[in-house]
Amino acid sequence: MHAVSVSGLKHNPAEALLQARSGPVVVLNRNNPDAVLIGLEEGGLLQAPGVRAALATALFRDGELSLVRAAHVAEMDVARFIAHLGRLGIAAIRLTAEETHADLDTLEQWLQSSLPPPIRSSPTPVR
Secondary structure (H helix, E strand, O other), X not given: OXXXXXXXXXXXXHHHHHHHOOOOEEEEEOOEEEEEEOOOOHHHHHHOOOHHHHHHHHHHHOXXXXXXXXXXXXXXXXXXXXXXXXXXXXXXXXXXXXXXXXXXXXXXXXXXXXXXXXXOOOOOOOO
8 A cells, every 4th residue: 555645646646646556545635544546457447347338437427528538438439338328328418408409500500501402393385
């Protein structure tokens, strides 16, 4: 087990992370234990079935990771991660009502501009 002060962690976080790979690191705040850093690779924790997906899902759900970064943590492509979220009832895209209306307006404008011009029929000659 290792210990690091808050200022030591602030000045050299890479060292604390390196130490956490070999065992827990206690973070001391004014000489009082305040937190513990634990390396996730220790003991193969991340290799256990479902752990990466569960970690990525929780971090995405809580707004800590973007969709793409969460998919990377889960070791899934984005489409597969979106399907995974859907099975859990977690929205992959979170928009406010205002953002949703703006997107729908943009879609409507795009659809209108994408339509082919109306076909004008010429009058048929009378014989």
